[in-house]
Amino acid sequence: MHLIKAKTLSFIDDPGIVGEERSYRFHEKGAVVIDDEGLIAWSGAASDLPETYRDLPVTDYGRKIVMPGFIDAHLHFPQYRMIAAFGKDLLDWLNRYTFVEEQRYADYEFAQMAATKFLDELIRNGITSCLAFSTIHPVALDALFEEAQKRGMALVSGKTMMDCNAPKGLSDTAETGYRQSKELIDKWHGVGRLQYAITPRFAVTSSEAQLEATGALKREYPDLVLQTHLSENHAEIAAVANSFPWSKDYTDVYDHYGLLSEKAFFAHGIHLSERELARMSETGAAIVHCPTSNNFLGSGLFRYHHAREAGRPVSVAVGSDVGGGTNHSTLATLRDAYVVSQLVGHRITAFDAFYLSTLGNARLLHLDHEIGSLAAGHSADLVVLDPEATPIMATRHALSGSLHDELFALMIMGDDRAVTETWIAGKAVKNELAG
Ligand code: GUN
Numbered sequence: 001m002h003l004i005k006a007k008t009l010s011f012i013d014d015p016g017i018v019g020e021e022r023s024y025r026f027h028e029k030g031a032v033v034i035d036d037e038g039l040i041a042w043s044g045a046a047s048d049l050p051e052t053y054r055d056l057p058v059t060d061y062g063r064k065i066v067m068p069g070f071i072d073a074h075l076h077f078p079q080y081r082m083i084a085a086f087g088k089d090l091l092d093w094l095n096r097y098t099f100v101e102e103q104r105y106a107d108y109e110f111a112q113m114a115a116t117k118f119l120d121e122l123i124r125n126g127i128t129s130c131l132a133f134s135t136i137h138p139v140a141l142d143a144l145f146e147e148a149q150k151r152g153m154a155l156v157s158g159k160t161m162m163d164c165n166a167p168k169g170l171s172d173t174a175e176t177g178y179r180q181s182k183e184l185i186d187k188w189h190g191v192g193r194l195q196y197a198i199t200p201r202f203a204v205t206s207s208e209a210q211l212e213a214t215g216a217l218k219r220e221y222p223d224l225v226l227q228t229h230l231s232e233n234h235a236e237i238a239a240v241a242n243s244f245p246w247s248k249d250y251t252d253v254y255d256h257y258g259l260l261s262e263k264a265f266f267a268h269g270i271h272l273s274e275r276e277l278a279r280m281s282e283t284g285a286a287i288v289h290c291p292t293s294n295n296f297l298g299s300g301l302f303r304y305h306h307a308r309e310a311g312r313p314v315s316v317a318v319g320s321d322v323g324g325g326t327n328h329s330t331l332a333t334l335r336d337a338y339v340v341s342q343l344v345g346h347r348i349t350a351f352d353a354f355y356l357s358t359l360g361n362a363r364l365l366h367l368d369h370e371i372g373s374l375a376a377g378h379s380a381d382l383v384v385l386d387p388e389a390t391p392i393m394a395t396r397h398a399l400s401g402s403l404h405d406e407l408f409a410l411m412i413m414g415d416d417r418a419v420t421e422t423w424i425a426g427k428a429v430k431n432e433l434a435g
């Protein structure tokens, strides 16, 4: 067993709903006890530490902040290498770079090498779980899951399905997409901490037959997460309207095939109409806000507060969307989420931001019994953050007059340098990485 001392922060509810004061537990001198199974045995104020834990080996992080590891609710494993590719807009960028790069993942050895680098990068940024796209190739998902399994990470991912408007080397069919997904579900879902996500890429690259088959998968495995893209870019929306002329709108296409439900994650959702938002709200489906990607590809400004409106609140998760996203760092994602909220006339607070990237994402994945909190019984997946990581951050930190101020400066100024350590299932792993 092990004892960690630090400032500790863990959310218990959504600050946007219960108010800041009641949304988190913070201890200036906190303690987290990790048991031999890699679970949190106890957390709280160090002064309340039960007698039995007082003689454990200690890691003391002093004034650094320990919180649950970050959860990235949307990114692409096969795009980590083509991050920062110069393109006109979404469809141009996909065709010019993404669909070319993703074809390389037909090669298992390449995918194995990539999986190591990809997961290293998550760990470097304090991300301990994610909901990720893979490619159409079963071997790519095998490589990713094998590597995650070795590291004891809770990962959710799936083989991408796409059967039209894509190069031949990156296309399956309605039948193979369905069959391979089923085989991979049997092979991987529930192995260790891994979960399978049903993954149609988006309505642009799936035929009616493929979306029908996706609906069948969802009916056979109703408890699985489903992930796709929705309403990111105007040309994309027009292409979907053209392919599905009977649909009321983009959301209606997925709805028609039974893909809207709790545990369904729709990346972007920037340009949704009131009708679409109401339907998302009714079904419990979530939008994944991907601000660095939306900014980078010029896709538009997602209105977080509008989506969350009390009359028809839509669940919102947060993700990097690397490689459309420009940074693996969750802190960078949160910074852009704040900036975008400012540009549309609202302000996401630091409490909102850190809630979303920990307990908020965990709840939407229905994994909040396991991740996203420092409460006893949760996996000891932790990030140790240093608000004084660089000289200028230390200077700024000296002015911080409140917890919010400290967290806010951390998310605006921080990146991977502010991640002192990452713990996965009770093991400190960041400083063990090669290079
Ligand atoms: N829509 C369909 N595929 C993708 C992708 O890979 N990235 C982004 N940003 N949007 C998409």
Ligand code: ZN
Residues within 6 Å of the ligand: 074, 075, 076, 229, 267, 321, 324
């Ligand atoms: Zn994406």
